[in-house]
Amino acid sequence: MKMKLKMKSRTYWGGAAFLACLAVSGPALAEDVVSLGDTVINLAYALDTFYFLMSGALVMWMAAGFAMLEAGLVRSKNTVEILLKNIALYSVASIMYLVVGYNIMYGDGNGVIPGIGFFLGADHTAADVLASNGETYYSSMSDFFFQVVFVATAMSIVSGAVAERMKLWAFLAFAVVMTGFIYPVQGYWKWGGGFLDGLGFLDFAGSGVVHLCGASAALAGVLLLGARKGKYVSGRIHAIPGCNLPLATLGTFILWLGWFGFNGGSELKISNIEEANAVSMVFVNTNAAAAGGLVAALLFARAWFGKADLTMALNGALAGLVAITAEPLTPTPLVATIVGAIGGLIVVTAIVFIDKAKIDDPVGALSVHGVVGIWGLIAVAFTNPEGSLVAQLTGIGVIFAWVFSTSFIVWFVLKAIMGIRVSEEEELEGCDISECGLDAYPEFTKD
Amino acid sequence: MKMKLKMKSRTYWGGAAFLACLAVSGPALAEDVVSLGDTVINLAYALDTFYFLMSGALVMWMAAGFAMLEAGLVRSKNTVEILLKNIALYSVASIMYLVVGYNIMYGDGNGVIPGIGFFLGADHTAADVLASNGETYYSSMSDFFFQVVFVATAMSIVSGAVAERMKLWAFLAFAVVMTGFIYPVQGYWKWGGGFLDGLGFLDFAGSGVVHLCGASAALAGVLLLGARKGKYVSGRIHAIPGCNLPLATLGTFILWLGWFGFNGGSELKISNIEEANAVSMVFVNTNAAAAGGLVAALLFARAWFGKADLTMALNGALAGLVAITAEPLTPTPLVATIVGAIGGLIVVTAIVFIDKAKIDDPVGALSVHGVVGIWGLIAVAFTNPEGSLVAQLTGIGVIFAWVFSTSFIVWFVLKAIMGIRVSEEEELEGCDISECGLDAYPEFTKD
Amino acid sequence: MKMKLKMKSRTYWGGAAFLACLAVSGPALAEDVVSLGDTVINLAYALDTFYFLMSGALVMWMAAGFAMLEAGLVRSKNTVEILLKNIALYSVASIMYLVVGYNIMYGDGNGVIPGIGFFLGADHTAADVLASNGETYYSSMSDFFFQVVFVATAMSIVSGAVAERMKLWAFLAFAVVMTGFIYPVQGYWKWGGGFLDGLGFLDFAGSGVVHLCGASAALAGVLLLGARKGKYVSGRIHAIPGCNLPLATLGTFILWLGWFGFNGGSELKISNIEEANAVSMVFVNTNAAAAGGLVAALLFARAWFGKADLTMALNGALAGLVAITAEPLTPTPLVATIVGAIGGLIVVTAIVFIDKAKIDDPVGALSVHGVVGIWGLIAVAFTNPEGSLVAQLTGIGVIFAWVFSTSFIVWFVLKAIMGIRVSEEEELEGCDISECGLDAYPEFTKD
Amino acid sequence: MKKIEAIIKPFKLESVKEALTDIGITGMTVSEVKGYGRQKGHKEVYRGAEYNVEFNPKTKIELVVAGEIADKVVEAIRNAANSGKIGDGKIFILPVEDVMRIRTGERGKEAI
Amino acid sequence: MKKIEAIIKPFKLESVKEALTDIGITGMTVSEVKGYGRQKGHKEVYRGAEYNVEFNPKTKIELVVAGEIADKVVEAIRNAANSGKIGDGKIFILPVEDVMRIRTGERGKEAI
Amino acid sequence: MKKIEAIIKPFKLESVKEALTDIGITGMTVSEVKGYGRQKGHKEVYRGAEYNVEFNPKTKIELVVAGEIADKVVEAIRNAANSGKIGDGKIFILPVEDVMRIRTGERGKEAI
Numbered sequence A, B, C: 001m002k003m004k005l006k007m008k009s010r011t012y013w014g015g016a017a018f019l020a021c022l023a024v025s026g027p028a029l030a031e032d033v034v035s036l037g038d039t040v041i042n043l044a045y046a047l048d049t050f051y052f053l054m055s056g057a058l059v060m061w062m063a064a065g066f067a068m069l070e071a072g073l074v075r076s077k078n079t080v081e082i083l084l085k086n087i088a089l090y091s092v093a094s095i096m097y098l099v100v101g102y103n104i105m106y107g108d109g110n111g112v113i114p115g116i117g118f119f120l121g122a123d124h125t126a127a128d129v130l131a132s133n134g135e136t137y138y139s140s141m142s143d144f145f146f147q148v149v150f151v152a153t154a155m156s157i158v159s160g161a162v163a164e165r166m167k168l169w170a171f172l173a174f175a176v177v178m179t180g181f182i183y184p185v186q187g188y189w190k191w192g193g194g195f196l197d198g199l200g201f202l203d204f205a206g207s208g209v210v211h212l213c214g215a216s217a218a219l220a221g222v223l224l225l226g227a228r229k230g231k232y233v234s235g236r237i238h239a240i241p242g243c244n245l246p247l248a249t250l251g252t253f254i255l256w257l258g259w260f261g262f263n264g265g266s267e268l269k270i271s272n273i274e275e276a277n278a279v280s281m282v283f284v285n286t287n288a289a290a291a292g293g294l295v296a297a298l299l300f301a302r303a304w305f306g307k308a309d310l311t312m313a314l315n316g317a318l319a320g321l322v323a324i325t326a327e328p329l330t331p332t333p334l335v336a337t338i339v340g341a342i343g344g345l346i347v348v349t350a351i352v353f354i355d356k357a358k359i360d361d362p363v364g365a366l367s368v369h370g371v372v373g374i375w376g377l378i379a380v381a382f383t384n385p386e387g388s389l390v391a392q393l394t395g396i397g398v399i400f401a402w403v404f405s406t407s408f409i410v411w412f413v414l415k416a417i418m419g420i421r422v423s424e425e426e427e428l429e430g431c432d433i434s435e436c437g438l439d440a441y442p443e444f445t446k447d
Numbered sequence D, E, F: 001m002k003k004i005e006a007i008i009k010p011f012k013l014e015s016v017k018e019a020l021t022d023i024g025i026t027g028m029t030v031s032e033v034k035g036y037g038r039q040k041g042h043k044e045v046y047r048g049a050e051y052n053v054e055f056n057p058k059t060k061i062e063l064v065v066a067g068e069i070a071d072k073v074v075e076a077i078r079n080a081a082n083s084g085k086i087g088d089g090k091i092f093i094l095p096v097e098d099v100m101r102i103r104t105g106e107r108g109k110e111a112i
């Protein structure tokens, strides 16, 4: 990677070179101005691309966040399997979205039926970019990278909700369909310029397209899967404490950090004053909403249960993040804090009621990403002048209907073919031994 | 977030568009040069803003570092509470600094008495920026984001020192005052352009404004709080080993990484050759100082105690980072390494003597951020030609006096109102159960 | 760090200032164009430098990844020591490379015998940069920073292979020679423009210069060190499970993230369209290869052992990353996925056979970085038109021969002088107590 | 007085505890142990190397009771812990000479 | 010879150990156990669902001593472990038929 | 029937288990304990403060056997666990009145 060897010969604007032609008149000068202008376009393209890549890297990091969060909230006997599911689903998503997902989501469909295609085309040539008059302003490969990590996020949401009882291979089989087809289709409807986008449905970074989507798929799975053995016995709810709360906290911090890329990158451009201000506003609001969510959830849980429940506080922060994701740009930081705080209150309530409804969600994914995702989408109608409640509700309905129904079918088929739940025996001794043949913490005594 | 939909209509410099007017003469050309120049200013503004946001994200990540470091160095029975304190204080800081802190720190005061204001104003308009002739060169929102994470850092320092015995809610109440008032006031005195700045007191990234500040507040709390039960019995010092050293090490690595944003971002500009070189130098020196601190502390601990104490090595790395923070730009990398190494030697000594003085600091925060923070500020007098020992000592005195005294009062009042220490019973069974109602590691047997 | 105080007085291009001279004619205009051109060069320099620093920070983060991965795969009684080795080796590398390594690697040698020098020179002046006509386009300090983290990576590879039995101080002594001399010399041969580079040996980001290098040094150490007590007893292989798989998984995620800086930064330039596209392609391919490696290793392990071995899956992802590192730019994402997948198949096989050969490598470093590093270098001959199998094989041979032989000598001398292996007693009770005097998890019962 | 030690499968603890409280037992001490017996352990594979985990996790219940109710207690434990599968465990009855309640210093049956 | 098993509160271990060494006891074996008894456990709330932790952490001390000093030992333990609060624990005395020191093969009292 | 409790060094467990199976023992229960005895613990330093870890990790093996083979078992354990170093541990022999196999309800020797 030695610098001197890699320097391209192509010559860009060089002040030195230019001093020579100071004397020369109009035309020559004009040419220099053109070459200079082209250099500036090159620079802007490079900056926007770099901003994309950094944002994408931060979102990729969220995969680690989900893995740690979930590994911390399950029991030790199911830890290896949840870790494996998380890192494997990220890999599956990376491959499936490359093979076909991206083309479905950003191909040319008719608004409802998406187009289809495979793999990635060549990147923009310099000539095209210069000729595009600003229309083409960053690498399509960087766009793919930024998009692919989003799919993984949606799928990560599922793994938490079905934890501690779903078969590894059934889960990965679902991941193939989810990341290659289910997610891209609804993604096309909104971000691909499909009919939802036409309807004026607003979803800045994916409270709906990513979070509600993931939660809807998870719900379908959970309903077909049933609760963990021992969770609801003779009508009573049994708490099943997570085995490693430092991991869960680390996971939340990772997600919080990654979210700056998730929302910040979704502005899609930073190379001028307005855009730079916009991205900055998104960063500030994203942070404010998370803080608001955590504080609200913490106080609420304390008031309700008499204890400062760390796991609720963590879910509160995530709720704040999910809530602001649909519109992190237009609200003021104060409003963003409030939007997040409401998300925090909602998530605590949702977790308790979903539990009472005997829907077993070990990590609270349905509440955080589903219920609060809906809140975030509705909030747009109030925080963004261009937002309309009708459009938002339509979007919510469409995304849920599509993802839930298709997921339900896929889960159902998987259940019929290979089964989606481990045997009672295996569940008792833990999925780690039966599915992975390993203990997560072999040296530490367990209950 | 679909690109095509978000593209602003505003047209910027486009080579293609320009080719058309090649023929045209002077004035037209001149206009193009102007529009081109504006585009360049836009770009520089975007780059500096992006640099700010990335630096801020790295500093935000330090909050996770403190959480992991502290969770690793306390006993398992107090782990949930320290995790909660850390993530909650970050949230409180984010809100309080947004509400009022930022305005106190960067409002217009008379040099001693700061101004006051609430929430954030609008960002710079493109017109203002273009008219500012380079004075205004990055988003004020990105500035806020970069500043807010610093407050959290200062507050994180406190949580470690008072760990394992302070009440959660008293701690958070203190955080409100600290992040909304105490920190911003002294921040104003230096970075807000107050009298300390006028005196020529130098503190590049906050060895004083952030680290000494946090340590001074911590000291006041520790003195009023007393040592953990069983730490000093009948004159003998009892070691209370941290329960999870991999977490402590992870935390140190996180802090090390985040520090590149902490110091690197404090150059505040990167968009030209001199600034880019400066930021690079800061990165190199920050890394060198940390390395020097770790090696020095490791060798010193080995020589002194006969064992290669990992926790001392970790504190050594942090000491190196704190030491260089006051001036990471002017010293050569070799000098930076030495400044860090001296920090490493100091921290080991300080930890032992503070312990002998029966001041109980579970994680060594007073030594790392306080004692070494002072060393870092003094070092400036020797590593920066513009530095003066008198000014540095004045700054140290002022910051300590202000933060210690105000903090002492706040802690004192809290002690009177609600009490700051958990009951002996609760301390024995651990704060996790009594305050949070959870175990951090419920499945793993404890001593 | 108050902005207003740090603003340089130097005036750059300002549209406002410019409006004044709209009237003026040719020459004045020309001057403005020059000053504008210089500003653009400044900007490009700043962007490339920033890109370097961010990439370097990501690579630095890999040090944490190795620490967590290794801490997760050893037994709890050797955890403190492996953590200490990892963070200490990073520090030693930072210092040694600063003192002399960098100068050996990028000094002026004769192609075989490198030059020598100490510490770092001054950075480029603005004048030089402007005069360089694009040749000099980023800060030399940022270059150093990016380079130094690579050395640490190579050394981190060693620590894993010799874990659980090597003396701490012997290891660190080796680190001094490795990072100050052995690595830089072969680095010079390739990236410093030495004879390997002349031969057309291609190694984009270091499958050979970094990974094979680290593995070769590790192999020499392992051979002299022997297997852990109890690993191979009476011809039977005894599994020694890692004690904390969540840590190992976290480490893998960290490495995956850091690798974007490792490969992405090795393009060395991003400030124009072609380069921005190139960096983007590198990101996409790096991610694709890791995903391919994980999936392939997971399926292969499942088929072979009947269990979905998480540790093999993690090694598979790392294998994919190592495999693509030699050429992440020219292959299409699909090809990159395949290159990674083959790496995943190779690593599983290699781990099993190296184990059968009674070469004890607790974390699989020899297989991941050595065997797969070689595969990555060979693959270049097929994925890069400019690649030649002969040149690649030569490079592999030279790097291995040099690093293995010199390392062997150093290990041998260390063994003679101070011994490289802990006593049987110490190994039984664990290195943590004997070498560091600490337990990693003092409160949790161990087998 | 007798000391009864029962080695049971961990997931049976809850029902055994209930069975015992049902017959009026107010105290017991529980610990985690590893058992070796007819029930064979399971195979694990770690990085290609197979190995047997020969010890199965078990829970040990210790309680001291008045001699006359010992059999009743043994029966209660057996009924609650029995799943008919190999590995259900064992119950041992040992003689106890005396008992003291630390708090009160009481001795003998009163102390139980 | 007698075997004395004491179930005490964990934080009392230090003082009990000292009390025993004071009366010349040179060996004992300690383990972590969970206790069920009059002392009720505590409530925890996890994500809104309350649950009782009915078992309290206890420490079990086992030591074998010569019959004649058994009472002395029991008293020593009691005095050191007694806090007068419910949950202080129990002491059981069991008969031991023989003892062997592995290192030397000694038997009987010499082996203790 | 007798109950044999052996306190041994953890790393001896494997060989003791083998020695026992060699003489036909089919069941045993193992737990982790901490031992205090002649073998002194080790010093640790934590952040400059020295402290003694007075308890050494030990493994406790409990097995109930028919009275007549008790001595054979004790010998087997001793030979396998003996390293001649201080801290090798102890073997205690206690009387057992009855045994029940939970699965079958068998009593006495058949249940072992």
Ligand SMILES: Nc1ncnc2c1ncn2[C@@H]1O[C@H](COP(=O)(O)OP(=O)(O)O)[C@@H](O)[C@H]1O
Pocket (backbone or CB within 6 Å): D007, D034, D035, D036, D037, D038, D039, D040, D056, D058, D085, D086, D087, D088, D089, D090, F026, F027, F028, F029, F030, F062, F063, F064, F065, F101, F102, F103, F112
């Ligand atoms: N002789 C023995 N002494 C002590 N514990 C025993 C003995 N035999 C069995 N156990 C314990 O009982 C458990 C169950 O015994 P096992 O033979 O596996 O099944 P079962 O009790 O159905 O015959 C073993 O895991 C072990 O903990």
Ligand SMILES: Nc1ncnc2c1ncn2[C@@H]1O[C@H](COP(=O)(O)OP(=O)(O)O)[C@@H](O)[C@H]1O
Pocket (backbone or CB within 6 Å): D026, D027, D028, D029, D030, D062, D063, D064, D065, D101, D102, D103, D112, E007, E034, E035, E036, E037, E038, E039, E040, E056, E058, E085, E086, E087, E088, E089, E090
């Ligand atoms: N019958 C018993 N057999 C065995 N252990 C017992 C018995 N009764 C109590 N224990 C142990 O003693 C501990 C303290 O007993 P508890 O009834 O809670 O208080 P107290 O000893 O003050 O009456 C219990 O937690 C349990 O571990």
Ligand SMILES: Nc1ncnc2c1ncn2[C@@H]1O[C@H](COP(=O)(O)OP(=O)(O)O)[C@@H](O)[C@H]1O
Pocket (backbone or CB within 6 Å): E026, E027, E028, E029, E030, E062, E063, E064, E065, E101, E102, E103, E112, F007, F034, F035, F036, F037, F038, F039, F040, F056, F058, F085, F086, F087, F088, F089, F090
């Ligand atoms: N009187 C005793 N009662 C119960 N356990 C004992 C007794 N004496 C020793 N032990 C156990 O045996 C272990 C070894 O004893 P120790 O005195 O250290 O060495 P040795 O057995 O060689 O004399 C101790 O760690 C302790 O666990």
